[in-house]
Amino acid sequence: xxxxxxxxxxxxxxxxxxxxxxxxxxxxxxxxxxxxxxxxxxxxxxxxxxxxxxxxxxxxxxxxxxxxxxxxxxxxxxxxxxxxxxxxxxxxxxxxxxxxxxxxxxxxxxxxxxxxxxxxxxxxxxxxxxxxxxxxxxxxxxxxxxxxxxx
Numbered sequence: 687x688x689x690x691x692x693x694x695x696x697x698x699x700x701x702x703x704x705x706x707x708x709x710x711x712x713x714x715x716x717x718x719x720x721x722x723x724x725x726x727x728x729x730x731x732x733x734x735x736x737x738x739x740x741x742x743x744x745x746x747x748x749x750x751x752x753x754x755x756x757x758x759x760x761x762x763x764x765x766x767x768x769x770x771x772x773x774x775x776x777x778x779x780x781x782x783x784x785x786x787x788x789x790x791x792x793x794x795x796x797x798x799x800x801x802x803x804x805x806x807x808x809x810x811x812x813x814x815x816x817x818x819x820x821x822x823x824x825x826x827x828x829x830x831x832x833x834x835x836x837x
Contacts, residue, residue, distance in 0.1 A: 699724040699777040706773050719759055723774025727752035731778060742812045748778050749816030757824050771817060780809045
C-alpha cells in the first residue's frame with residue numbers, strides 16, 4: 687500500500703477519534719492523547735492484517751492495543767480507562783460491513799446479507815475479546831505487583 691494512503695488512514699483515524707473525544711466530554715487537555723489512541727489501534731490492526739492476512743486476528747490485536755493504550759493513558763492522566771479505550775476503539779468499528787449487511791437484507795439479497803452480518807458479528811466479537819483479555823491481564827498484573835495475589 688502506498689505510504690500516502692497509510693498516512694491518510696492515520697490522519698482520519700485521529701480526526702475521527704478527536705470528534706468522539708469531544709462528544710464523550712473528555713477534558714480539553716486530553717483530546718489529542720485520546721485521539722492518538724485511534725492511530726495506535728489502527729496501526730496494530732494494519733500491522734497484524736499484513737502479517738496474518740486474517741481480519742479477525744487483526745481485530746483482536748487492534749482492540750487489544752486500544753485497551754492497552756487506554757489503560758496506560760488512564761493511569762498517566764488519572765482518568766477512567768473506559769473513555770480512552772472506547773475512543774481508541776472507534777477506527778476498528780465495522781460500520782461499513784454492518785451497513786452493507788443491512789442494505790443487502792433490505793434489498794432482498796438474503797444470502798449476501800447473512801454472510802455480511804455473520805462477518806460483522808464475528809469481527810465485533812473478536813474486538814470485544816481483545817479488550818476483555820487485555821484488560822484482565824493488565825488488572826491481574828497490577829494486583830500481582832501490588833502484592834495482593836501471590837504467584
